[in-house]
Amino acid sequence: MIKLIRSEVLKIRSTQVWFWMLVLSAAFTALGTVGNTYNAVQDYQQGSPVDYYSVFTQSEGAAVALLVLGLLGLTTEFRHKTITPTLLATPNRWQLLAGKAASYAVFAIVYAVFCVALNFAIAIIWLSAEKVPLDYGHGVPGGVGKTFLSLVLTGMFGLGLGALLRNQAAAMVFGIVYFFVLDGLLSFVPWVRKGYPWTPGGAARAFTSNGSVSGLPDDVHLLAPVAGGLLFLAWSLGLLLIGGRISLSRDIS
Amino acid sequence: MTAPGQPAPGQPAGPGRPRGDGRIVVDNLTKVFGTQRAVDSLSFTVEPGSVTGFLGPNGAGKTTTLRMLLGLVRPTSGTATVNGVNYESLPRPLQTVGAALEAASFHPAHTGLQHLRIYCAAADLPARRADEVLELVGLTQAAKKKTKGYSMGMRQRLGLAGTLLGDPQVLILDEPANGLDPEGIRWLRGFFRHLAGEGRTILVSSHQLAEVQEVADRAVILNRGKLVRAGTLAELSAGTATTVVRGPALGPLQQALAAAGFGGTTEPDGALRVRTDQIAHVGHLAFTHGVELHELRLEEFDLERLFFSLTEGEHRAAALGPTGHLPTGSPGGPPTGSPGSLPAGVPGNRQGGAR
Numbered sequence A: 001m002i003k004l005i006r007s008e009v010l011k012i013r014s015t016q017v018w019f020w021m022l023v024l025s026a027a028f029t030a031l032g033t034v035g036n037t038y039n040a041v042q043d044y045q046q047g048s049p050v051d052y053y054s055v056f057t058q059s060e061g062a063a064v065a066l067l068v069l070g071l072l073g074l075t076t077e078f079r080h081k082t083i084t085p086t087l088l089a090t091p092n093r094w095q096l097l098a099g100k101a102a103s104y105a106v107f108a109i110v111y112a113v114f115c116v117a118l119n120f121a122i123a124i125i126w127l128s129a130e131k132v133p134l135d136y137g138h139g140v141p142g143g144v145g146k147t148f149l150s151l152v153l154t155g156m157f158g159l160g161l162g163a164l165l166r167n168q169a170a171a172m173v174f175g176i177v178y179f180f181v182l183d184g185l186l187s188f189v190p191w192v193r194k195g196y197p198w199t200p201g202g203a204a205r206a207f208t209s210n211g212s213v214s215g216l217p218d219d220v221h222l223l224a225p226v227a228g229g230l231l232f233l234a235w236s237l238g239l240l241l242i243g244g245r246i247s248l249s250r251d252i253s
Numbered sequence B: 001m002t003a004p005g006q007p008a009p010g011q012p013a014g015p016g017r018p019r020g021d022g023r024i025v026v027d028n029l030t031k032v033f034g035t036q037r038a039v040d041s042l043s044f045t046v047e048p049g050s051v052t053g054f055l056g057p058n059g060a061g062k063t064t065t066l067r068m069l070l071g072l073v074r075p076t077s078g079t080a081t082v083n084g085v086n087y088e089s090l091p092r093p094l095q096t097v098g099a100a101l102e103a104a105s106f107h108p109a110h111t112g113l114q115h116l117r118i119y120c121a122a123a124d125l126p127a128r129r130a131d132e133v134l135e136l137v138g139l140t141q142a143a144k145k146k147t148k149g150y151s152m153g154m155r156q157r158l159g160l161a162g163t164l165l166g167d168p169q170v171l172i173l174d175e176p177a178n179g180l181d182p183e184g185i186r187w188l189r190g191f192f193r194h195l196a197g198e199g200r201t202i203l204v205s206s207h208q209l210a211e212v213q214e215v216a217d218r219a220v221i222l223n224r225g226k227l228v229r230a231g232t233l234a235e236l237s238a239g240t241a242t243t244v245v246r247g248p249a250l251g252p253l254q255q256a257l258a259a260a261g262f263g264g265t266t267e268p269d270g271a272l273r274v275r276t277d278q279i280a281h282v283g284h285l286a287f288t289h290g291v292e293l294h295e296l297r298l299e300e301f302d303l304e305r306l307f308f309s310l311t312e313g314e315h316r317a318a319a320l321g322p323t324g325h326l327p328t329g330s331p332g333g334p335p336t337g338s339p340g341s342l343p344a345g346v347p348g349n350r351q352g353g354a355r
Helices: A002-013 A017-045 A052-056 A059-079 A083-089 A093-129 A140-165 A168-186 A193-198 A200-208 A225-248 B062-069 B112-122 B128-136 B152-164 B182-197 B209-215 B233-237 B251-259 B279-288 B303-310 B312-319
Strands: B024-033 B036-046 B051-055 B077-082 B097-100 B170-174 B201-205 B218-223 B226-232 B242-246 B264-266 B272-274 B295-299
Touching: A002 A017, A002 A093, A002 B112, A017 A052, A017 A059, A017 A093, A052 A093, A052 A140, A059 A083, A059 A093, A059 A140, A059 A168, A083 A093, A083 B112, A093 A140, A093 A225, A140 A168, A140 A200, A140 A225, A168 A193, A168 A200, A193 A200, A200 A225, B024 B062, B036 B062, B036 B077, B036 B218, B036 B226, B051 B062, B051 B182, B051 B209, B062 B077, B062 B170, B062 B201, B097 B152, B112 B128, B112 B152, B128 B152, B152 B170, B152 B182, B182 B201, B182 B209, B209 B303, B218 B233, B226 B233, B242 B279, B251 B272, B251 B279, B279 B295
Parallel strands: B051 B201, B051 B218, B097 B170, B170 B201
Antiparallel strands: B024 B036, B024 B077, B218 B226, B242 B272, B242 B295, B264 B272
């Protein structure tokens, strides 16, 4: 498995996609951190409680990067027909899928470390400059840990979705639009919004929250973080297994 | 390029080759796509230390067979094994089998070196092996160039380099000469000979029949998914010898040959093609019947002629113009210019069992 991970990591590193995704992750992380730190400073100056959890768990910006990398995992192989030499080197298709999932987990951790560091650096410098006391309680350590896990699962989710759809353009458009736009919109559509907590996006949002999420209609209640995490795990694993089953059981011709 | 004609594949930098006889065995292999039987009860064996040409017209089932052998396409029935096991069960596949199926299986943003290093990592080979095989195929200068800038010939060489990564015992190549220039083809010929001389098993699919005849010891010929002939070139050439006779008035000789039991055909230009290697006997008959000859020669075995005769219907159908007539000078036409002239001299088919 180690050799397979090395090979898959080399594949990703050999193109520039990982770098631009890292830049994008940094931009999203910085943007989120700036917004939440600004609010924290305002709250502190007005004597309101500071939401340290939101300030120090802004690394989810890397989710889009992991989703894209995951989506590219198999769709690129089919698009450029590199699936043939890949399967010649690793004929066991489930082993290949597991190797890809593991390699995206490696990238998820690297991205998470980078984004957490950026998140903390911006927040600490700004809060210190504004004389806001630093407080790493309020579930922050757990929130950071959940960010890591969430990114790993997002990579798996993208890989599974890519395996299911195979067509790279379709997978990219559908994956990004659904996960970052449509899924959120579902939470506001009458009749269907009560199902939102059970969607992949709702589950991921519940998982990375500290139990209270603002900006949702009153009749939409997210699952508890642990339940949300388990549901997101089920979505990611399920999609990976179904996508792998459908895509990799096909003849490569 | 390393010493054209006398390439040296080099030794693997990584762990040695897995043991095995290197024999490829295809047994009753069948693949059905929908209602079409792409491969139909195909059986043949490729022996170690030989170069075997895998021949057939487009759509004959060659690529499907190779893909089944490599575990990329699942057979409907039958088995295809290397060293007695199917490809998926090989403990170290790249160290056992090197395969190049298409010349465009590269990520365009990867350099040739990156492409090979990725598979070095997957096969647990040291990264320097990629540099070694690039040198072997003469691509060192282009090692750090992105594959999207490679010519067809360079892609073929990169594909060949990929097959050599694990210093495998068995090589399976699909149309490796496509896109190569004459020097490249000459190099490839020497390359095959050298590899076969090392006791490797080489199965090469090609439509460049003259090239196959130059390098192959054996041939497996498919048509419409079925085996039509398999064997050594000597076996395939048995009974196909032809004596060509030209002259201003060959009528008396033609009658004498028929009376002596020789079969043959008349070319559109009046030349006689006699199915025999007894050239002296034919010359004697001409002399005794007072026939003036302008040419009397023994035609050497021609794999291309045999191939076209065995797959004749396929090629004639493909070559038919919109009016249903065979175009003049069509490469798909029958080999002697006379439909159905040669098959009578070709040993019968051995479908479904060439071993």
